Amino acid sequence: MEPKSNLDTPLLRNIEGTPALTVRSVCLKILILIWGIAYITMGTVYLNSCTEQYLIPIYLIVSGSFTLFLLMISLIPCAPNDESNNLNLHKVGRVCERLVSLFSTIWFITGSVWIYSIYEPDYIDKASPHYCDKNLYLFAFSVTTANYIILTIMICLGFGVHVLGGILLIGQRDG
Secondary structure, X not given: OXXXXXXXXHHHHHHHOOHHHHHHHHHHHHHHHHHHHHHHHHHHXXXXXXXXXXXXXXXXXXXXXXXXXXXXXXXXXXXXXXXXXXXXXXXXXXXXXXXXXXXXXXXXXXHHHHHHOOOOOEOOOOOOOOEEOHHHHHHHHHHHHHHHHXXXXXXXXXXHHHHHHHHHHHHHXXX
């Protein structure tokens, strides 16, 4: 009988799993990496290019940095020594997870307000107080809108799975 692995990192757990799950996991991580780098790049390149809402590039830089940080954290192996260490690590992980979720939600809403509140800025007159570089603004607007679409799809799929699971349970109980 093979010894049971005690590796607790999602990446390593996926490597031990089926190849299809590993490929999906790696592809998703690569997409998240590209997404984060694009945020940081656009925010940095156009740092002082939006006089109407100067915080939009900062929003992009922080969002991209935070995304890359979370991606790196997901790759760190964590092999606890004993059960008590495992339990403490699990508790710390849960607290960090909640703090990350809270920060992400607040930061996303804040960035959305900054972006959508100035729709549509002046793209031409750089001296105007309503000026914002077209590339910067359209990028921020597009990726924020894409995030809302992805979030909506995930919520709908989750709700659909929940409802379908309930229907199947009722069907099994009645049958």
